[in-house]
Amino acid sequence: MAEKLFVGPKVRTLRESHGLTQSSFSDRLGISTSYLNQIENNQRPLTAPVLLALSHHFNLSLTDLATADTNRVLADLKEALADPLFRDTNPGLQELKMAASNSPWLTQAFLTLHQAHRRANERLMVLDDALTTQSTEGVERSTLPYEEVRDYFHYHDNYIDELDQAAEDLARRHAMMEGNRLSQFQDYLEQRHNVRVRYTENPANDQTMRHFDQESRVLSLNSAQDAASLSFLLAHQIAIMDYKDLIDARVAKAGFRSEAAEAIGRIGLANYFAGALCLPYQRFLEFARETRHDIERIRHHFGASPQQVAHRLSSMQRPGARGVPFYFLRVDKAGNVTKRHSATRFQFARFGGACPLWNVHEAFEEPGRFLVQIAEMPDGLRYLCIATSVTKLGSGYHAPVRRYAIGLGCEISYADEIVYSDGLNLKSSAGVVEIGVSCRICERRNCHQRAVPPVDRKLIVDPDRRQFVPFELANTGREK
Numbered sequence: 001m002a003e004k005l006f007v008g009p010k011v012r013t014l015r016e017s018h019g020l021t022q023s024s025f026s027d028r029l030g031i032s033t034s035y036l037n038q039i040e041n042n043q044r045p046l047t048a049p050v051l052l053a054l055s056h057h058f059n060l061s062l063t064d065l066a067t068a069d070t071n072r073v074l075a076d077l078k079e080a081l082a083d084p085l086f087r088d089t090n091p092g093l094q095e096l097k098m099a100a101s102n103s104p105w106l107t108q109a110f111l112t113l114h115q116a117h118r119r120a121n122e123r124l125m126v127l128d129d130a131l132t133t134q135s136t137e138g139v140e141r142s143t144l145p146y147e148e149v150r151d152y153f154h155y156h157d158n159y160i161d162e163l164d165q166a167a168e169d170l171a172r173r174h175a176m177m178e179g180n181r182l183s184q185f186q187d188y189l190e191q192r193h194n195v196r197v198r199y200t201e202n203p204a205n206d207q208t209m210r211h212f213d214q215e216s217r218v219l220s221l222n223s224a225q226d227a228a229s230l231s232f233l234l235a236h237q238i239a240i241m242d243y244k245d246l247i248d249a250r251v252a253k254a255g256f257r258s259e260a261a262e263a264i265g266r267i268g269l270a271n272y273f274a275g276a277l278c279l280p281y282q283r284f285l286e287f288a289r290e291t292r293h294d295i296e297r298i299r300h301h302f303g304a305s306p307q308q309v310a311h312r313l314s315s316m317q318r319p320g321a322r323g324v325p326f327y328f329l330r331v332d333k334a335g336n337v338t339k340r341h342s343a344t345r346f347q348f349a350r351f352g353g354a355c356p357l358w359n360v361h362e363a364f365e366e367p368g369r370f371l372v373q374i375a376e377m378p379d380g381l382r383y384l385c386i387a388t389s390v391t392k393l394g395s396g397y398h399a400p401v402r403r404y405a406i407g408l409g410c411e412i413s414y415a416d417e418i419v420y421s422d423g424l425n426l427k428s429s430a431g432v433v434e435i436g437v438s439c440r441i442c443e444r445r446n447c448h449q450r451a452v453p454p455v456d457r458k459l460i461v462d463p464d465r466r467q468f469v470p471f472e473l474a475n476t477g478r479e480k
Contacts, residue, residue: 008042009104014058015040029053059319073100073107075347075437080114082441082454145261149268150340152254158328158341159317160250160272166243167276177283181303182227185234185277189219193241197234199223204396209233224395228278228305235274240266243273272315278304279312285323288313292419293324295370295386295408307390310408314341324414327383329407330390331360338404344411346383349438356449357435360407363387372420374412375435378443382412382432386420445473 015025026036030053038044054060077096081089091099100107171177176184189195195217202208202222210233211220219237221230239247247269256262279302291297299309307330316323325343331354332338340348348354354361359373366389373385386409392402415421425431436442439451453459458474 007046008040011036011046011054012040014054014060018058028057073104073111076111077107079349079437079441080111085117145256145258145264148256148258148261149264152256152265153268153272153341157317157343158315159343160269161318162246163239163243163250163269163273164276164281164315164318166246167239167273168280168282170238170242171277171280176277177280178302181231181278182234185231185238189234189237189241193217195219195237195241197221199230202395204394204399206395207400210237212237222395224393224399226305228299228303228308231278231303232271232274232308235277236270238277239270239273243270247273275308275312275315278302278308281316281318282321284312285316285321288316288323289417292417294419295388305390306388307404307406310406311339311341313408314343317343324410324417326408326410329360330404331407332404333364335361344383344409345379345381346377346409347437349441354438355435355442356451357433357447358387358407359385359433360387360405363389363405363407364403367391370420372424373433374424374426374431375409375433378434378436383409384412384415384418384421384424385409386418 015022018025020028022033022036022040026033029036029050031050035044039046039050051060074093074096077100080086081091174184174188176188186197189197195212196219198218198220200220200223202224206222208220209222209225209229212218213220219234221233223230225233247266250269251262251265254265256265284298284302287301288298291301293313295306295309295313298304299306302309304312310326310328313323314326314328317325327342327344327346327348328339329337329341329348330339335354337348337354342348358375359371362371363369369388371387373387374382375385376382385407387405387407390404390406392404394400410418412426415424415426434444434447436444436447439454441454442450443454444450453473460472460474461470462472
């Protein structure tokens with residue numbers, strides 16, 4: 001290998017996930033126990049023969065050892081160190097890479113501690129009761145349960161292999177790969193679990209989407225929802241009835257810090273299974289490639305919604321059969337990110353709003369259209385960004401209407417595989433929009449849309465000169 005690969009923690013995690021001792025693991029790889037111990041402690045790099053042995057015995061590839069998760073940790077470290085608390089701390093990129101690679105648990109503990117610090121400050125500033133909720137042991141949580149589960153999926157590339165494989169196997173065995181999913185899933189629940197499905201006309205102010213009565217074994221679904229949503233809810237019911245043990249095992253392995261996080265995690269994993277059952281991996285991947293990832297064509301073919309298709313595209317990360325790595329997010333009209341997943345190096349802001357120059361915010365202005373943008377992040381990477389709006393109508397005139405915008409994107413190197421790149425000059429810098437993660441950590445000096453100054457820069461205010469933004473940013477030692 002051209003570059004020495006130090007991935008000790010990942011090798012250790014692989015060994016422990018199979019319940020093997022260092023002795024038995026090293027025997028399978030054909031190396032000594034002491035050599036394995038040096039690899040796990042990053043004292044020796046992973047060599048080509050050992051990588052081949054890992055691939056042969058554990059189906060592990062070099063791609064699986066890629067640094068996508070390390071890149072996410074690096075971005076989180078950079079954002080945390082931009083806090084004024086660390087104003088006099090200026091570690092280089094290589095130092096951060098060593099920390100993330102050599103001490104992943106310590107690095108994660110630092111990020112958790114910093115998040116607890118931020119949460120404590122927010123509690124003091126806004127006195128938000130939701131942030132002072134006590135856990136069952138009476139100790140305040142450093143991370144909100146919803147955020148903890150969201151981070152869990154984020155750091156697993158939004159791909160859960162055992163659930164994805166199980167969903168695809170079920171779809172294949174029961175001829176659910178394509179066709180009318182609504183009737184297929186309903187028949188399955190009735191025949192296998194004696195569950196009767198009832199479609200109800202709920203009052204306009206009733207926001208119930210599904211309700212399962214354990215005693216009568218009746219699943220009630222709000223009929224105001226579209227067929228794609230109803231199919232998804234039926235698939236969710238299949239997940240919690242057929243794969244409860246698999247989901248519970250995954251929750252136990254995740255080590256969530258509270259009962260609330262565990263409950264949210266179970267729902268998230270059941271939803272993941274539902275998405276995989278509605279859009280089986282291999283067939284979905286094949287059709288996405290055939291159509292060059294045309295969301296409209298894919299959704300019509302599978303009877304899915306644009307959001308379901310975009311979300312599924314972001315999870316095509318099965319080892320040995322990976323699709324284009326996409327990011328996916330959903331935002332509301334106030335700019336709040338309600339869902340975010342990424343198989344790319346694209347980084348989302350953990351605190352504060354997203355960049356206002358990102359096209360996902362413009363989607364509300366042009367309902368029903370797909371907006372396309374070539375955006376460049378501060379690290380120089382360019383992304384093909386697709387955005388559209390989604391409207392969820394209620395069951396009557398007085399029913400609330402939900403509006404979201406969804407964003408999907410990939411690195412520009414994959415643009416030729418995406419239909420939305422047609423007609424764009426991918427080699428030109430003209431029309432490329434320079435965006436950032438968020439204003440509070442954005443490095444760009446001349447952004448006309450900056451909302452607040454970055455937390456790690458001194459400001460220069462010239463009373464005799466006024467630009468769009470009423471201050472300039474001083475240089476830091478981090479700039480080249």
